Amino acid sequence: MDELAWFLPHWPPAFSNLMLFGVLLVAGLLGGELAHRIAALPRVTGYVLVGVAAGPHALGIAPSPLFSEARVFVDLALGLIVFELGHRFDLDWLARNRWLAVAAIGESVGAFFAIYWTLGYFDYPPLLAACAAAVGTATSPAVAVVVSQELRASGQITERMLLFTAVNCAFAYVALMLFMPLVHMQHETSWRSAILHPMYLLAGAAFLGFAGSQLLLWIAGWLGKREEHQFVLLVALVVLVVGLARALNLPVVVALLVLGVLARNLDYDHVLLPLRFGHAGQLLFVVLFVLTGASLDFSGLEAVGAVAAAFVAMRFLGKALVILALGRLSGLRAGGAGLLSLSLLPMSGLAVVMVYDTAAIHPRFGAELAAVVLSAVAVLEIVGPLATQFALRRAGETHPEA
């Protein structure tokens, strides 16, 4: 037997994270397909549930080293999604349809105040409530983009859902950064850094996005209209912007949104082709949602369950009231406003990132904020995609076979 030992592995063999990653991917894929076939749920929900099952609250087989190794996939997936969201943001449309612009901003403001008042009602300190409300306005770009892709949705509700998502994400970040100085003051930082920090974040992210868009347009113009070349270029630019934003301590999502919006609206020579995610996108989305599921935090749910429920309900009402009020004026057909409000329900990954970003600056403050927001996220990560799927199906905008 000894003579065999030199080529046989040690027992038990060392399973790498790569293997685990493969297993998670297969599990995610199967989970998504099962959710779709058995319960007619969005595949996204299946991926998330597999993530939850693998995560620390259940099996605990998704340990943290895997997360950091897979981070590049998550970054790339979110990067492409946020870029796409920005790239669908059409300034010409808003110029032609002013009520649409009013509705998009009003919907964010409505959700913000609804959450703010709710948290105030539960006696949370105003600043904490305002930060949580800012984070809460954002609809999940990942769910909006991936669910509409999966359903091959196309139409007014779909387009407006994506547009409003871009606006409320931008709103959430800007609002959060405006509250940042106050947070800093409460935690006794100097007033100078309290003012300079948000300015650095916003201006830095905007400039990074702008520079990225110019580089993208310049290279794309030179490469020509070849879809396969442009896809690689886009992945490269997205990764570059994510990497630079991280290295410079800038908000990644804002930089990517600016990149997408400017790449579309400054593309005067029409050099960029429409983005199609294809099979590579599918791979990234499975990873993204499985890992999102694994990162969901249900631990606070028991303690703050009632607040989280009120948070979710009032957030929806805040959005819905504004959209219902302005629906017809902005050119929505009868019944469209309710469906659009419903489609905007998902809230996810970004909020988690924002919460961690805040927590990184001020751990105590971040922890307080986290309990409520993360519980709401955990609930909406499961329920949200269902709402979006229902809304788009009901609106008749999905492909009959999707």
Next chain:
Amino acid sequence: MEFAASQPLSLGIELELQLVRAHDRDLAHEAGDLIERLAKKKVPGEVKPEVTLSMIELNSTIQRSFAGALAELEAQRAVVCEAAGVLNLGICGGGAHPFHDWSERRVYPAERFKMVTERYGYLAKQFTVFGQHIHLGCSDGDEAVYLVHMLTRYMPHFIALSAASPFYQGEDTSFQSSRLTAVSAFPLSGHMPFVADWAAFLEYFNAMRGYGIVEGMKDFYWDIRPKPEYGTIEIRVSDTPLTVRRAALLAGYAQALAAWLVEESKDRPDNAVYRVNAYNRFEACRFGYDGQLVDPYARSKRSIREDILATAAAVMPQAARLGCVEAVRELADDVRRGYSDAGWLRARLAASGSLPDVVREACNVWADRAKTH
């Protein structure tokens, strides 16, 4: 079936239009939203749904002249473009969308279109092509039958002059008009049988209805067909041009030509027209002005270009009488310089390098934000 009375040589225009998404210039599915929005606006004529949610159809009111038709089309276009802008939809002419995937089309939720889909299967979705129909008023059914037979010889003109579907499903078809191929797949396409007069036509029609093959005239997908309810004949071979102006020019040419056939033509209806029709029609679809046209009366062959120019010269006195000299002259000038919408679309592809860009530019042309020439 009564042939309704109508003002002889009065005009009616129907245009099927493409609804285009802003972000990738593929076809949209939003005809329902747009039609609902337009229902509240004052649009001259009518806006109607078509078989899939990617199309709408504009109908003019009854017009006496080319100038009136053009003014009305421009007014319709302005209202429709404004409403489409609110929904971020592009609108364009052209006989076919250059790169849409027919299997992605969704049928307009109305009973009639559901029945068409059930009956014709994939042909219904493939029928997402966009044509211009020109109605010409006739004094009675016999004149309608006469004009259908006589105009058939000139159908290649209307195909070549309107040709605007060189691309289909993402490929250059090498045709000037690929749209008519989609029409030919239907069992009741083709042409009216060679009947002597309205009474003979009624006999044919009643026999077909007796067999249970058709219920009404709308079941015939012919290149030209009588439309007794309106008291017109309807020319259906043209692609929707890229501009409303060209649509009006074609109507003006049709009016002058019909007037000439009624007033001056020495030829009489002859079944020989239908013998050469399939050949002439193919030549026009494939080669446009460069195609060959067999004249069954003269028993000779010449290019469609020469035939249009000769006809335009012949009908000019009638055009002068009807106020459409401008239309006939402008089309003849285009033929001389070799301009066609199909050629323009190909040139834009060569210049921009992508079909979504071609669609974007076609939308600009339709909205009158850019010119073709």
